[in-house]
Amino acid sequence: MSCASFLYVNIEGGVGLISLDHVSKSFGPKKHGERLTVVDNVSLHIEQGSIHGIIGASGAGKSTLLRTMNLLERPEEGQVYIGGQELTMMRERELREARRKIGMIFQHFNLIGNRTVEGNVAIPLELAGVKKDERIARVHEYLRFVGLEDKAKQYPAQLSGGQKQRVAIARALANEPQVLLCDEPTSALDPKTTSGVLEVLRHVNEALKITIVIVTHEVPVVERLCTAVSFMDSGRIVRTLPIREGSLPPDMLAWYEEQEAGDDER
Numbered sequence: 001m002s003c004a005s006f007l008y009v010n011i012e013g014g015v016g017l018i019s020l021d022h023v024s025k026s027f028g029p030k031k032h033g034e035r036l037t038v039v040d041n042v043s044l045h046i047e048q049g050s051i052h053g054i055i056g057a058s059g060a061g062k063s064t065l066l067r068t069m070n071l072l073e074r075p076e077e078g079q080v081y082i083g084g085q086e087l088t089m090m091r092e093r094e095l096r097e098a099r100r101k102i103g104m105i106f107q108h109f110n111l112i113g114n115r116t117v118e119g120n121v122a123i124p125l126e127l128a129g130v131k132k133d134e135r136i137a138r139v140h141e142y143l144r145f146v147g148l149e150d151k152a153k154q155y156p157a158q159l160s161g162g163q164k165q166r167v168a169i170a171r172a173l174a175n176e177p178q179v180l181l182c183d184e185p186t187s188a189l190d191p192k193t194t195s196g197v198l199e200v201l202r203h204v205n206e207a208l209k210i211t212i213v214i215v216t217h218e219v220p221v222v223e224r225l226c227t228a229v230s231f232m233d234s235g236r237i238v239r240t241l242p243i244r245e246g247s248l249p250p251d252m253l254a255w256y257e258e259q260e261a262g263d264d265e266r
């Protein structure tokens with residue numbers, strides 16, 4: 001099927017910003033031995049302006065799927081489109097440009113320990129060749145946005161986990177992306193800190209109109225934050241649905257609890 005037929009309109013009548021079209025990714029030796037298929041023929045459309053959760057048990061392939069969306073993992077099969085542009089067709093230079101429109105945050109924040117908070121937020125702007133005055137203005141704008149302007153001169157080791165994740169969010173926002181990819185952003189945080197980070201992500205979505213894709217294994221994260229969710233198992237998307245009234249439908253909640261229980265037994 002050609003992507004043009006489904007790129008912009010989905011079943012909800014919304015606009016699709018990210019589309020994966022029959023995407024597969026495997027790991028392991030190419031010549032000998034068994035390759036492990038981690039993302040298995042996934043087609044998925046993420047609506048512009050949405051907060052789309054991807055939930056599944058450990059090893060389901062969630063992080064790998066997320067990483068195909070900015071081609072940190074290049075799929076062997078299928079196409080990836082963002083904003084109508086096919087990333088999988090791009091040469092390295094074009095891809096670098098396109099990636100500036102896709103921010104990413106991680107479970108363990110990935111801050112540079114020997115750089116201050118403002119130095120960390122400045123990194124993507126330095127890489128993009130943004131001039132110094134503009135860089136300083138943007139660093140402070142986004143530190144203010146995440147409520148950490150007063151920590152600009154501190155180092156990551158002086159911050160709490162929640163503050164580190166907010167610095168990582170400011171860094172991801174500095175290039176003014178259209179999309180923010182979040183890989184288990186609250187898994188290393190306690191419940192109270194999780195709430196604060198979820199509030200910041202909601203603010204990112206509402207105030208800056210940035211589409212968010214969030215990988216998690218926490219049902220409350222999906223119920224409190226997401227507008228849509230995809231359930232993932234063994235490399236496949238089992239079901240995608242909108243979140244209504246902040247709760248997962250009982251059948252999918254039961255399905256997920258079973259997956260997690262199986263995970264604990266393994």
Ligand SMILES: Nc1ncnc2c1ncn2[C@@H]1O[C@H](COP(=O)(O)OP(=O)(O)OP(=O)(O)O)[C@@H](O)[C@H]1O
Pocket residue numbers: 027028038056057058059060061062063064065217
């Ligand atoms: N670079 C890699 N090389 C080899 N195997 C990999 C690589 N990345 C992931 N895998 C394997 O792919 C499978 C899925 O990993 P992935 O991290 O995508 O799952 P996940 O659903 O995000 O799991 P978790 O919730 O535990 O992070 C795992 O078995 C993992 O070991």
